[in-house]
Amino acid sequence: MSTHIGAAPGEIAPRVLLPGDPLRAKWIAETFLTDAKCYNNVRGMLGYTGTYQGVPVSVQGTGMGMPSASIYTHELINDYGVQTLVRVGTCGALGTTLKLRDVIAASGSCTDSNMNRIRFDGLIDYAPVADFGLLRAAVDTAEARSIPVTVGPILAADFFYTDRPDLYDRLADYGVLAVEMESAALYTIAARFRAKALTLLTVSDQITTGEKTTSQERQETFAQMVEVALDTVVKAG
Ligand SMILES: O=P(O)(O)O[C@H]1O[C@H](CO)[C@@H](O)[C@H]1O
Numbered sequence: 001m002s003t004h005i006g007a008a009p010g011e012i013a014p015r016v017l018l019p020g021d022p023l024r025a026k027w028i029a030e031t032f033l034t035d036a037k038c039y040n041n042v043r044g045m046l047g048y049t050g051t052y053q054g055v056p057v058s059v060q061g062t063g064m065g066m067p068s069a070s071i072y073t074h075e076l077i078n079d080y081g082v083q084t085l086v087r088v089g090t091c092g093a094l095g096t097t098l099k100l101r102d103v104i105a106a107s108g109s110c111t112d113s114n115m116n117r118i119r120f121d122g123l124i125d126y127a128p129v130a131d132f133g134l135l136r137a138a139v140d141t142a143e144a145r146s147i148p149v150t151v152g153p154i155l156a157a158d159f160f161y162t163d164r165p166d167l168y169d170r171l172a173d174y175g176v177l178a179v180e181m182e183s184a185a186l187y188t189i190a191a192r193f194r195a196k197a198l199t200l201l202t203v204s205d206q207i208t209t210g211e212k213t214t215s216q217e218r219q220e221t222f223a224q225m226v227e228v229a230l231d232t233v234v235k236a237g
């Protein structure tokens with residue numbers, strides 16, 4: 001086992017889906033995977049491995065925010081040899097174009113986090129980006145399933161409750177689609193260790209209009225995003 005994951009060697013598949021919510025991990029495993037077995041309950045951060053279309057796939061909760069997601073990403077890659085990581089998260093849509101339950105594929109991730117400023121001594125604004133093969137596979141897969149997906153940059157924020165909503169308006173002016181809290185760390189750590197990563201999101205909150213989905217819906221729905229993620233890891237993992 002690693003410091004935060006209780007799996008034995010070989011119990012985690014090379015392809016992993018990453019929801020922030022551990023109970024979404026349970027729902028995904030029970031709903032979409034065949035013969036899913038729980039391999040982790042350390043800190044209640046549930047992880048499962050099963051098969052999808054005959055291919056081994058794991059699903060691991062990461063918690064909320066970049067420090068937590070960084071721990072799971074680092075250990076999955078370095079302690080368990082995971083090669084392909086697709087986040088399946090929720091987000092707040094910026095601007096007015098995207099609606100509740102729309103699906104986004106994050107081509108790149110802006111961030112207000114200090115993590116990469118520390119990594120690069122504050123001298124470089126590193127640009128965390130998705131793996132192109134995964135992004136292309138996700139777009140193809142969504143098209144084959146007739147699921148509309150919007151591709152573009154997002155913001156990975158350290159704040160859920162922000163004091164600076166004006167910055168969200170400015171980011172929307174610059175084409176940033178949505179805000180969530182993990183993608184920049186996922187993309188950066190995957191790049192550092194030569195793994196492949198992508199973030200898929202479903203709009204759970206419309207920041208501009210104030211519309212929201214329920215916590216039950218955040219935990220146990222958003223099937224279209226999960227189907228695209230599973231097809232993507234099987235096709236391009
Ligand atoms: O639904 P998840 O995957 O947790 O993602 C989003 O939801 C949480 C905030 O409610 C943050 O983790 C944010 O990134």
Ligand SMILES: O=c1cc[nH]c(=O)[nH]1
Binds near residue numbers: 091092159160180207
């Ligand atoms: O507004 C939102 C919704 C989901 N996740 C976030 O980080 N922000």
